[in-house]
Amino acid sequence: MVGMRAAGSYRKLSFWHDTVPGSLEPGDPLPGDVEADVAIAGAGYTGLWTAYYLACANPDLKIVVCEREIAGFGASGRNGGWCSALFPASLGKLERMAGTDAAIAMYRAMQATVDEVGRVAAAEGIDCHWAKGGTVQLARSQVQLERAREEVAEARKFGFGEEDLRLLPAAQARELASAADVVGGTFTPHCAAIHPGRLVRGLAGVVRARGVSLFERSPVVQISPGRLVTATGTVRARYVIRATEGYTALLPGQRRAIAPVYSLMISTAPLPETAWAEIGLAGRPTFSDLRHLIIYGQRTADGRLAFGGRGAPYHLGSAVRPSFDRVPAVFDALRRTLAELFPVLGEVEVTHGWGGPIGVPRDWCASAGLDCATGLGWAGGYVGDGVATTNLAGRTLADLITGNDSEITRLPWVGHRSPRWEPEPLRWLAANAGLRTMSWADRQEARTGQPSRAAAVMGRFLGA
Numbered sequence: 468m469v470g471m472r473a474a475g476s477y478r479k480l481s482f483w484h485d486t487v488p489g490s491l492e493p494g495d496p497l498p499g500d501v502e503a504d505v506a507i508a509g510a511g512y513t514g515l516w517t518a519y520y521l522a523c524a525n526p527d528l529k530i531v532v533c534e535r536e537i538a539g540f541g542a543s544g545r546n547g548g549w550c551s552a553l554f555p556a557s558l559g560k561l562e563r564m565a566g567t568d569a570a571i572a573m574y575r576a577m578q579a580t581v582d583e584v585g586r587v588a589a590a591e592g593i594d595c596h597w598a599k600g601g602t603v604q605l606a607r608s609q610v611q612l613e614r615a616r617e618e619v620a621e622a623r624k625f626g627f628g629e630e631d632l633r634l635l636p637a638a639q640a641r642e643l644a645s646a647a648d649v650v651g652g653t654f655t656p657h658c659a660a661i662h663p664g665r666l667v668r669g670l671a672g673v674v675r676a677r678g679v680s681l682f683e684r685s686p687v688v689q690i691s692p693g694r695l696v697t698a699t700g701t702v703r704a705r706y707v708i709r710a711t712e713g714y715t716a717l718l719p720g721q722r723r724a725i726a727p728v729y730s731l732m733i734s735t736a737p738l739p740e741t742a743w744a745e746i747g748l749a750g751r752p753t754f755s756d757l758r759h760l761i762i763y764g765q766r767t768a769d770g771r772l773a774f775g776g777r778g779a780p781y782h783l784g785s786a787v788r789p790s791f792d793r794v795p796a797v798f799d800a801l802r803r804t805l806a807e808l809f810p811v812l813g814e815v816e817v818t819h820g821w822g823g824p825i826g827v828p829r830d831w832c833a834s835a836g837l838d839c840a841t842g843l844g845w846a847g848g849y850v851g852d853g854v855a856t857t858n859l860a861g862r863t864l865a866d867l868i869t870g871n872d873s874e875i876t877r878l879p880w881v882g883h884r885s886p887r888w889e890p891e892p893l894r895w896l897a898a899n900a901g902l903r904t905m906s907w908a909d910r911q912e913a914r915t916g917q918p919s920r921a922a923a924v925m926g927r928f929l930g931a
């Protein structure tokens with residue numbers, strides 16, 4: 468188990484932690500042994516949404532959440548703020564797993580979930596800088612444009628129309644985000660840009676106000692049927708939920724369940740209006756392009772660019788350490804990529820650089836479930852698409868626990884069990900080979916102008 472951070476250092480975790488209102492002083496740890504109906508390990512979005520919907524469904528339930536650091540310490544406080552309808556498994560993959568109707572139902576449920584996050588934030592007075600401006604995905608080469616066409620064709624095959632995803636001619640794409648070399652793109656309205664720290668910290672306050680006991684600086688050392696064990700006490704509960712995502716491998720018996728893969732981000736100083744006039748992003752659509760090694764960005768409410776990407780290495784043994792959050796070479800690469808996209812940025816100051824672990828299951832398919840015999844439940848494996856998906860997970864777990872046989876409990880990810888990752892060093896080889904192949908494929912495509920088959924082959928090998 469990794470050690471805890473110094474209590475005063477949480478502001479430095481990310482731009483979002485630095486700018487979230489209110490104190491980041493940790494609350495009390497679990498004071499000793501307690502009885503509860505539901506015990507939850509982890510106070511990111513998954514743990515907090517689960518607690519929220521349970522408390523809404525039955526205010527009499529005694530719900531205890533134990534968080535190793537502070538609420539929002541993990542990916543939920545550090546992400547790119549895309550509250551999107553993206554789901555890590557493709558429609559085609561879900562179709563193979565569960566049939567066409569189930570695949571479509573999953574994607575429709577994700578679209579509705581984006582609005583559900585916005586609804587609750589507004590209803591509960593959480594000002595998370597919500598702006599539902601959609602997502603513009605830029606095609607910056609003919610190869611990328613072809614990929615955009617394929618994505619739209621795939622959506623149409625499953626009955627998703629222009630109102631869900633549409634191909635953009637170059638002029639329209641540039642109007643939304645005036646990046647260099649744009650030859651087209653896609654647009655979906657199903658995404659909101661948010662300040663993720665405000666959402667997660669706001670949610671923590673809301674669940675506390677609804678009577679949930681949220682203990683911070685309370686590392687869970689073991690989860691077993693009816694028991695959630697911490698250093699300072701044990702919570703005995705009929706239901707015990709694991710909501711530890713990128714940190715799951717640190718729990719006993721979970722080493723091969725979910726691989727922590729790092730995503731890193733930078734944010735700029737506020738940009739002058741003249742720069743925004745050139746860049747666009749009016750209405751704050753989130754943006755990316757169609758390269759293999761994912762990049763993602765948003766215009767923040769205070770006029771900065773927050774921009775991230777994968778590319779940091781996976782660490783042997785699913786290790787998670789504070790030093791992995793900061794890789795100067797990756798920050799430099801992000802800075803260069805941003806300047807390539809928007810040359811008007813010139814030498815703009817980068818004020819923050821940070822990162823965190825996302826949770827990657829072996830088959831790249833997120834899941835949420837509850838074993839009724841043992842009372843053990845879980846949700847996670849969202850890869851880089853957890854901001855909205857965690858809300859669906861929270862509602863699903865609440866329905867499963869309260870026995871509410873709703874439509875969402877029949878979605879194909881419910882009860883899905885991903886295979887375990889290979890033992891080391893195979894896991895290290897596979898994960899890093901995947902990351903290297905994606906960036907190599909991007910370089911090769913830029914050089915030759917031809918699509919690289921390597922990325923697709925590697926994606927299939929990894930089960931993505």
Ligand SMILES: Cc1cc2nc3c(=O)[nH]c(=O)nc-3n(C[C@H](O)[C@H](O)[C@H](O)COP(=O)(O)OP(=O)(O)OC[C@H]3O[C@@H](n4cnc5c(N)ncnc54)[C@H](O)[C@@H]3O)c2cc1C
Nearest residue numbers: 509511512513535541542543546547549687712852853854
């Ligand atoms: C840099 C970055 C950018 C991202 N961008 C996006 C994006 O734009 N859109 C999107 O949809 N997704 C994005 N993601 C992914 C998304 O943030 C996550 O999928 C989501 O936040 C997962 O929420 P969670 O609650 O399951 O996990 P986390 O937020 O990681 O929460 C897990 C919590 O459990 C706690 N914990 C761990 N182990 C223990 C233990 N033993 N005992 C007690 N507590 C424990 C941790 O401290 C942590 O607070 C991004 C992730 C990163 C890192």
